[in-house]
Amino acid sequence: MNFLKNQTENAVRSVTDLNKAMTLVDMTMSNMSGSSLYSLKQQSLSMAKDLSAATKTVTDAVTIYANENESVSSMLNKAQLTVLLSAASGMSSSSSADAIQGILNQFNLSENQAMHVADTVEKLSSEIALDFSKGCDTISQSIATSGSVVNEAGMSFEKYVALVSTTAEKTRVSGSQIGNAFKTIFSRISRSKDGLTTDAEMSDAEAALKSVGVSVRGADGDLRDISDTLNDLNKVCIMQ
Template sequence: MIYRHLNVVSSLLGESNRKLQSAIEQVVILDTQMTDLRRVMDAAPHTYNNLLQESISLSSELGNRVQDVNSALVEFARQGYDPSTLLNLTETATIASNISELETTEAMSSLTASMSAFNIEASDSISIIDKLNEVDNNFAIDTKTLSDAIERSAAASNTFGVEIDELIGHISAIGITTRESGSVIGNSLKSIYSRITTMQPAIDALAGIGINVRNSAGEMRPVSDILAQLAGQWNTLSAEQQQNMGNIKTCPSY
């Protein structure tokens, strides 16, 4: 009987020691993260304390480990975002990782690419994830594919007049049909957007079916308008015309 009680006490002490060790390790991790945050962000001392408290609250609210939330916080700070936007971005990236197969770092890359290209404020960053999640829920393409493609093509799409909703539509249409990876789709769209109005073979081919890349004022039309017009005429083209349009050598092959 005595040995049995000793075994129970020993087990309890062992469990207590493990919990204590785990608590100490977490404190060390948090302290290291806060040190990293101070290195990459210049702010008043109370700002760091406030961010830590908000991070703890956010982790509790979303059901994530506080060190994971802090990791995203530090990385966004490293990119130069100020304290007023850090929490919005961290919350969005964490939610993205919770509702999709994206890692937090992957969500961060897609977010920053989209925000930069389409002038989306940090406070509205959740709208990007909402769009991706909506498509994921309703079509045969996942958030990771969409996210990877956006990261690679967002800058080009904005430059050539393609809005974020249109970009997501183009990615989805290609992805559902081809089942290619997001990186392949994104790189393809980046090339298509940049070449369709700048390479003479593409311009001539479009002109041959009555589609001008410039408007009546001589200004370059948004690529999204050109593609929409092409889509509207596609079924009126002969098989030969369709094949010629699809085989223009300026379009990339992946």
């Protein structure tokens, strides 16, 4: 009897959560037709079943992406990634959605790369000696703090995530601390003035790196790939 009671209560709760979510979507997306809304409702239920997730978990993710610029398919695709990352990392749906969208926006990635983003964060978090959920959160926080600066400096999302995960494993500090540190480093290196190569014209960062044998410029005087500069600096640190 208790089992049947719990099942009934869960079913009622799922229906209530689903209806609330669809009402919110309908209010947010005034251009959505009744048939599209019904399709979204049915596919949300199917997703919850396929992913063995609570209906509310899926509908919370779906409503996050509800706006006039979204389609049913794009909402469901993003919601699926959000649910999967949330389940793997322990982050809330909102935090998982912010992480995925933040990375896409800061590194100017297209929406069809969202699965790659989620997979990369999960993969690197699983490979470091750090609690998995903490690793996901640390990477997300770091990119939220510094992603746009890193992207402008020319480092790819994949390289930066690898750099952050290694740093997190070694230092055990928060993602915001790591992000702020790299934001400062990348900003100062990138601030070197193009074409000005005399000691008097160099930025403080460029002069400091040159003093230990690391050049931020190639033979043509243009700024080198920042990954190469950091690799050279790492070699200097290892030798000392």
